[in-house]
Amino acid sequence: MALLSVEDLRVSFPSPQGRVNVVDGISFELGQERLGIVGESGSGKSMTGRALLRLIRPPGRVEGRMRFEGQDLAALSERQMRALRGARISMIMQDPRYSLNPVMTVGTQIAEALRVHEHLPRREVRARVRQMLDSVRITDPDRVAGLYAHELSGGMGQRVMIAMMLIPRPRLLIADEPTSALDVSVQADVLRLIDDLVRDRSTADGGMALILISHDLPLVARYCDRILVMNAGRIVESCAASDLHLASHPYTRGLLAAVPKMNETRAELPVMDRSAWAGT
Amino acid sequence: MTAISLGNVDIGYGGQRVVEAVTFDVARGESFALVGESGSGKSTVLKALVGLAPEWSGKMSVLGRSCVHRPDRDLARRCQMVFQDPYGSLHPRKTVDAVLSEPLTIHGIGGQDARVERALSDVGLDRRFRFRYPHQMSGGQRQRVAIARALMLEPEVMLLDEPTSALDVSVQAEILNLLKRLRAERGLTYLMVTHNLPVVSFLCDRMAVMNKGKIVEIAATKALHDGRFTDPYSKALYAASGGGGSTE
Amino acid sequence: MQLQAWLLDDSPASRGQAAAGRAYRVSLDLMRNPLALVGMLIILLLILTAALAPWIAPETPVGQDLTRRLVPPSSEHWMGTDQLGRDIFSRVIYGARVTLLIVALVAVISAPLGLLIGAVSGYFGGWTDRILMGMTDVFLSMPKLVLALAFAAALGPGIENAIIAIAITTWPAYARIARAEALTIRNTEFVAATRLLGASHTRIITRQVLPLCTSSMIIRVTLDMAGIILTAAGLGFLGLGAQPPLPEWGAMISSGRSFIFDQWWVATMPGFAIIVVSLGFCFLGDGLRDVLDPKSEGK
Ligand SMILES: Nc1ncnc2c1ncn2[C@@H]1O[C@H](COP(=O)(O)OP(=O)(O)OP(=O)(O)O)[C@@H](O)[C@H]1O
Ligand SMILES: Nc1ncnc2c1ncn2[C@@H]1O[C@H](COP(=O)(O)OP(=O)(O)OP(=O)(O)O)[C@@H](O)[C@H]1O
Ligand SMILES: [Mg+2]
Ligand SMILES: [Mg+2]
Numbered sequence: 064m065a066l067l068s069v070e071d072l073r074v075s076f077p078s079p080q081g082r083v084n085v086v087d088g089i090s091f092e093l094g095q096e097r098l099g100i101v102g103e104s105g106s107g108k109s110m111t112g113r114a115l116l117r118l119i120r121p122p123g124r125v126e127g128r129m130r131f132e133g134q135d136l137a138a139l140s141e142r143q144m145r146a147l148r149g150a151r152i153s154m155i156m157q158d159p160r161y162s163l164n165p166v167m168t169v170g171t172q173i174a175e176a177l178r179v180h181e182h183l184p185r186r187e188v189r190a191r192v193r194q195m196l197d198s199v200r201i202t203d204p205d206r207v208a209g210l211y212a213h214e215l216s217g218g219m220g221q222r223v224m225i226a227m228m229l230i231p232r233p234r235l236l237i238a239d240e241p242t243s244a245l246d247v248s249v250q251a252d253v254l255r256l257i258d259d260l261v262r263d264r265s266t267a268d269g270g271m272a273l274i275l276i277s278h279d280l281p282l283v284a285r286y287c288d289r290i291l292v293m294n295a296g297r298i299v300e301s302c303a304a305s306d307l308h309l310a311s312h313p314y315t316r317g318l319l320a321a322v323p324k325m326n327e328t329r330a331e332l333p334v335m336d337r338s339a340w341a342g343t
Numbered sequence: 344m345t346a347i348s349l350g351n352v353d354i355g356y357g358g359q360r361v362v363e364a365v366t367f368d369v370a371r372g373e374s375f376a377l378v379g380e381s382g383s384g385k386s387t388v389l390k391a392l393v394g395l396a397p398e399w400s401g402k403m404s405v406l407g408r409s410c411v412h413r414p415d416r417d418l419a420r421r422c423q424m425v426f427q428d429p430y431g432s433l434h435p436r437k438t439v440d441a442v443l444s445e446p447l448t449i450h451g452i453g454g455q456d457a458r459v460e461r462a463l464s465d466v467g468l469d470r471r472f473r474f475r476y477p478h479q480m481s482g483g484q485r486q487r488v489a490i491a492r493a494l495m496l497e498p499e500v501m502l503l504d505e506p507t508s509a510l511d512v513s514v515q516a517e518i519l520n521l522l523k524r525l526r527a528e529r530g531l532t533y534l535m536v537t538h539n540l541p542v543v544s545f546l547c548d549r550m551a552v553m554n555k556g557k558i559v560e561i562a563a564t565k566a567l568h569d570g571r572f573t574d575p576y577s578k579a580l581y582a583a584s585g586g587g588g589s590t591e
Numbered sequence: 592m593q594l595q596a597w598l599l600d601d602s603p604a605s606r607g608q609a610a611a612g613r614a615y616r617v618s619l620d621l622m623r624n625p626l627a628l629v630g631m632l633i634i635l636l637l638i639l640t641a642a643l644a645p646w647i648a649p650e651t652p653v654g655q656d657l658t659r660r661l662v663p664p665s666s667e668h669w670m671g672t673d674q675l676g677r678d679i680f681s682r683v684i685y686g687a688r689v690t691l692l693i694v695a696l697v698a699v700i701s702a703p704l705g706l707l708i709g710a711v712s713g714y715f716g717g718w719t720d721r722i723l724m725g726m727t728d729v730f731l732s733m734p735k736l737v738l739a740l741a742f743a744a745a746l747g748p749g750i751e752n753a754i755i756a757i758a759i760t761t762w763p764a765y766a767r768i769a770r771a772e773a774l775t776i777r778n779t780e781f782v783a784a785t786r787l788l789g790a791s792h793t794r795i796i797t798r799q800v801l802p803l804c805t806s807s808m809i810i811r812v813t814l815d816m817a818g819i820i821l822t823a824a825g826l827g828f829l830g831l832g833a834q835p836p837l838p839e840w841g842a843m844i845s846s847g848r849s850f851i852f853d854q855w856w857v858a859t860m861p862g863f864a865i866i867v868v869s870l871g872f873c874f875l876g877d878g879l880r881d882v883l884d885p886k887s888e889g890k
Contacts, residue, residue, distance in 0.1 A: 105481040240509070243508050247583040318513060321513045331523070332519055332520055432780040445788065473603075
C-alpha cells in the first residue's frame with residue numbers, strides 16, 4: 064500500500080474575480096521513494112506541500128482526498144494533526160529565516176523540536192543538537208547553536224532548518240527548496256544525509272520517504288526516483304528521474320533550456336513565453 | 344581605474360573574526376564574482392563594504408573613497424546592494440511605488456513619477472505592478488523590484504548578493520539577462536556573490552574563490568571552461584559543480 | 592458597480608486609487624465578519640448617542656425632582672429615576688459622552704506614547720532599551736487599578752485626572768508590544784536596505800518600523816477599550832473619577848449600590864450600558880484582528 068496517496072487535491076484562494084485554484088486537481092501516490100516536484104515560481108509546489116500538512120490558513124481552502132499510512136488526513140482533528148506534524152511528516156519550509164523564531168537561539172529551537180517528541184536528559188539533548196548540526200556540515204556547531212536567526216548566513220539558515228526537521232526522524236519529509244542557498248559541496252552532503260535517512264531501514268517502520276520540491280532540475284534528476292513537473296497548479300508531466308532529459312512537454316523543455324551551463328557561451332539565456340501555456 | 348579595492352581586510356561580528364586578510368580589486372565596468380562555501384563570509388564582505396558589518400580593519404575603498412564603518416549617505420548614491428533574499432528585502436506593507444520613491448525622497452530628487460515608471464520598465468515589470476504589495480508578487484518579481492530600488496539612485500557600482508539563488512531557473516534566466524543588459528547599457532560595475540558556477544560563467548569576467556573566511560584563489564572566468572584552477576578547494580568546487588565532466 | 596471595479600482593480604493607476612482600494616478591501620472584510628459588524632454597530636450607536644444626546648434624551652441629566660425619587664421603569668421614565676429624581680435614561684444617554692471622551696483621550700495619549708517608546712527601545716537596543724524598558728517594567732509591575740487610584744488620588748479627583756491616570760497605566764503594555772515587534776524588524780533586510788539608501792534612524796523608525804507595529808496596536812487598543820471603560824467606571828465608582836453631578840456610568844452605579852436590593856434599576860441600567868459598550872469594543876477588536884493580522888492578510 065502506498066505511504067501517501069493524494070487524489071484530486073485542490074487549493075483555492077478567494078480573489079476579486081472569485082475563487083482561484085492555485086493547486087488544481089493533482090493526484091499522485093508515494094511509496095518508499097524519493098519524489099521530486101519541479102516547476103516555475105508560483106506553480107503551486109509549496110502550496111501542495113503545505114496542504115498535505117494542513118497548513119493552509121483561511122481564506123485558503125483545501126479539497127480532495129489525502130491518505131497517509133491509511134489515515135485520512137482531512138478527517139484528523141487539529142490535535143491529532145499536531146501530533147503528526149514533525150513526528151511523522153515534517154516539512155522544511157522555503158524561507159528558513161522566516162520560519163525560525165527570531166528571538167530564540169538556534170540551539171534552543173532545535174532542542175525544543177527534539178523535546179516535543181522525545182524525553183531525554185538535558186545532557187543528551189545538547190549532544191544530539193550538536194551532532195545534528197555537525198551532520199549538516201556546520202563547522203563549529205557550538206558557536207552556531209548560540210546564534211539567532213538573523214546572525215546566520217543564508218545557507219546556514221537552511222541547514223539549521225533541515226537539522227530541526229530531521230531530528231525527530233519523520234516517516235515522510237517534505238523538503239521545499241531545501242538547498243537553494245547552499246554551495247554544491249555542502250548541498251551534496253546535506254542531500255546525502257537526507258538520502259541516508261531514506262535508505263536507513265533500521266527504524267521500526269523502515270526508512271523515510273521524501274518529497275523534494277525544487278527549481279533545480281539537474282539536482283532533482285540526480286537525487287530523486289520520480290519527478291512531477293507542475294505548471295499553473297497542474298501536473299503537466301510525470302516521469303522517471305533518469306528520463307528527465309527526454310521530457311517532451313514544451314514547458315519542461317523550456318525549463319531545461321533556461322539552465323545556464325558551466326562553459327556558457329550564449330549571450331542571452333532563453334526565457335519562457337508564459338502566455339503560451341500558463342492560464343494565469 | 345579601480346571601482347572597488349580591498350587590502351588586507353579582516354571582518355568580525357562581536358569580536359569573532361569571520362573574514363581574514365581579504366585582498367582584491369575590481370576595475371570599473373568589470374563584473375567580479377565571489378564564490379565559495381556557505382558561511383565562508385561572502386555576504387559579510389559585501390556588508391562591510393556598505394557599512395552594515397561595522398567591525399572591520401584594513402583598507403577598503405569604493406570609487407576612490409575610503410569606506411567608513413556605517414552606512415554612508417554619499418556612498419549610497421554611487422554604490423548600492425541587492426540582498427540575498429527577495430522575501431525579506433521588501434517592506435511587507437509598502438507598495439512597489441512606495442519602495443521605489445523612497446530613495447528619491449531621501450535624497451530630495453524630483454520627478455518621482457517619471458523615474459519610478461522608467462525604473463519599472465527598465466527591470467521589465469509592466470505598470471500594473473506599480474501599486475502592488477510584495478505578497479501579490481512572485482519571488483522573481485520581488486527580486487526585480489529590489490534591483491529596481493538599487494538602480495533608483497543611478498549608482499555606478501552594484502553589490503549583488505546571490506541575486507538569483509532563491510529563484511527558479513526560468514526567472515533566474517530573466518534576471519541574469521536583465522543584469523547583463525543593464526551592465527552593457529550603463530557600464531555598471533558588479534561585485535556578485537553566488538554559489539552557482541554556471542551563473543558566474545554567464546555573467547562575470549573574474550572570480551575569487553572563498554573558503555573558511557579567506558580567499559584561496561582569484562581566477563578568470565575562462566578557468567570554468569577548461570578547469571584550470573590551482574587551489575585544491577576550487578578544484579573540488581569545480582568538480583562538484585559538474586565541471587570537467589558532462590552535465591547534460 | 593463601476594466604482595467597485597475601480598476600487599478592486601488589481602493594478603491601480605495612482606496612489607490614491609491604491610489607498611482607496613485597500614481601505615475598501617479592509618472594510619469589505621470587516622463587513623463579512625458578523626461579530627465585527629455587531630461591534631461596529633454598537634460603537635456607531637455610541638458615537639451617535641453622544642453626538643445627539645440633547646435631542647435623544649427626554650430630560651436634562653442633572654434636573655433634580657425630589658418628588659419622584661426612585662420611580663421604577665415605566666413608559667414615562669424608561670429606566671426609572673434615581674435617588675434625586677433624575678431620569679436615568681437621560682443620564683445614561685449623556686453618560687455616553689463622558690465614556691467616549693475617556694476612551695478617545697486615553698487612546699490618543701497612551702497608544703502613540705507606548706508605540707513610540709517601544710519602537711525606539713526595540714530599534715536601538717542596548718542601553719536605550721535597558722533604560723526605557725526598565726521604566727516600562729516599573730509601571731507594568733503595578734496593578735493597573737491601584738496605580739490609577741494612586742495617580743487619581745495624587746492629582747485629585749476629576750474626570751481629566753482620571754483620564755491621565757488611566758493613560759499613564761495603559762501605555763506600558765503598548766510599549767512592550769511595539770518593542771517586541773521592533774526587535775524583530777530591526778534585523779530584517781528591508782531595514783538594512785533602507786539604511787543603505789541613506790535614510791536616517793528617525794525616518795526608519797517612523798516609516799518602516801511604526802507601520803508594522805500599528806496593526807497589532809490597533810487591535811490591542813480596541814480590545815483594551817473595554818478594560819479602560821471599566822477602569823474609568825471603577826474610578827468613578829470609588830469617587831475618584833467623574834464628580835457628581837456629571838453623569839458617568841461608574842459613578843452612577845456607585846450611587847445606586849445602596850439601593851440595589853430594593854431599587855435594582857438605579858445600578859443596573861448604567862451597568863448594562865457599560866457591558867454593551869465593552870462588548871462592542873471586544874467584538875470589533877476580534878474582527879479587526881481577523882482582518883488586519885498580517886498572517887491572515889494577503890492573496
Ligand atoms: N550579524 C551577525 N552576527 C554574528 N555572526 C554573524 C552575523 N552575520 C553573519 N555571521 C556569521 O558570519 C559568517 C559568515 O556569514 P556570511 O553571511 O558572510 O556567509 P556567506 O558566505 O554569505 O554564506 P551563504 O552562502 O550561506 O550566504 C557565518 O559564520 C555567520 O554565522
Ligand atoms: N495567501 C494567498 N492568497 C492568494 N494567493 C496565494 C496565496 N498564497 C499563495 N498564493 C498563490 O498561489 C500560487 C502558488 O504558490 P506557491 O507558493 O505554491 O508557488 P511555488 O510553486 O512554491 O513557487 P516558488 O517556486 O516561487 O516558491 C502563487 O501564484 C501565489 O500567488
Ligand atoms: Mg514555493
Ligand atoms: Mg550569504
